[in-house]
Amino acid sequence: MAKxxxxxxxxxxxxxxxxxxLRDLIAVVIRHWRIVVLLGLLVPAGAYFSGRRxxxxxxxxxxxxxxxxxxxxxxxxxxxxxxxxxxxxPVLSEALVLTTQRLALRVVDALRLRxxxxxxxxxxxxxxxxxxxxxxxxxxxxxxxxxxxxxxELRGAGAEVLSKGTYSDRATGPxxxxxxxxxxxxxRTIHFAITxxxxxxxxxxxGLSYNIREGTNAFDxxxxxxxxxxVPAILNQAALKLRVDGTDRMRDMADRKLSYIAIQxxxxxxxxxxxxxxxxxxxxxxxxxxxxxxxxxD
Numbered sequence: 001m002a003k004x005x006x007x008x009x010x011x012x013x014x015x016x017x018x019x020x021x022l023r024d025l026i027a028v029v030i031r032h033w034r035i036v037v038l039l040g041l042l043v044p045a046g047a048y049f050s051g052r053r054x055x056x057x058x059x060x061x062x063x064x065x066x067x068x069x070x071x072x073x074x075x076x077x078x079x080x081x082x083x084x085x086x087x088x089x090p091v092l093s094e095a096l097v098l099t100t101q102r103l104a105l106r107v108v109d110a111l112r113l114r115x116x117x118x119x120x121x122x123x124x125x126x127x128x129x130x131x132x133x134x135x136x137x138x139x140x141x142x143x144x145x146x147x148x149x150x151x152x153e154l155r156g157a158g159a160e161v162l163s164k165g166t167y168s169d170r171a172t173g174p175x176x177x178x179x180x181x182x183x184x185x186x187x188r189t190i191h192f193a194i195t196x197x198x199x200x201x202x203x204x205x206x207g208l209s210y211n212i213r214e215g216t217n218a219f220d221x222x223x224x225x226x227x228x229x230x231v232p233a234i235l236n237q238a239a240l241k242l243r244v245d246g247t248d249r250m251r252d253m254a255d256r257k258l259s260y261i262a263i264q265x266x267x268x269x270x271x272x273x274x275x276x277x278x279x280x281x282x283x284x285x286x287x288x289x290x291x292x293x294x295x296x297x298d
Contacts, residue, residue, distance in 0.1 A: 137175025
């Protein structure tokens, strides 16, 4: 005990360090068991509902090889390059074509991708078939009402009925038409839209990606989307249009070369004709010079 200035006694206090044991943690858990149980319920429930609300995404992959006289996946060291190959990487140049709007517009036109479902969890092929879209089709939102085995109705803005009939009839809207896939269930409404070609092309370009295989003349292209049927179809069309685009570029290059050769040939022919005329005039002049002395001698 210690004595203070006024003579009172004060007990000496010291902080004694104390170790935390496992039984202390167990005691905390037992005391706050309600919070532990609540967290144990909230975390799995949140993960479950978050997984159900998320839209599944699918990816398809395809490998493309740039034209070469060598074997597939040949090393660049074994490939003889021309003047253009020294200026640009032919594989990268070919892969970058995937990012162009021209290729995406070709894919959109081939697969009629301007018709777009509002619900990304649905597959377009389950409800729409034989789609045709005019270039002058006006963008807008529409509803396809499936009335079970009876038939369908196509509605526009304000629930206006644009077309109706059985599943053997075509549904016709402003600038587009399609066949509704037969449906035997209860009445169901499918919301869809007709978008602009640029919007659809931007969606296609956003899903396309590529990965160049190091040291080879091949690269992988990918497409990621929410429709498991459209994803491989779009990727195949992109690869097909890429090949067509390459063929068109080679044809344009060949046409330019032929045009250059034709111009050079025409120029060479013109110069040759001029030289021949010059030679003809020279010979005629020389002949006249020879004739003059012989006439004076006579």
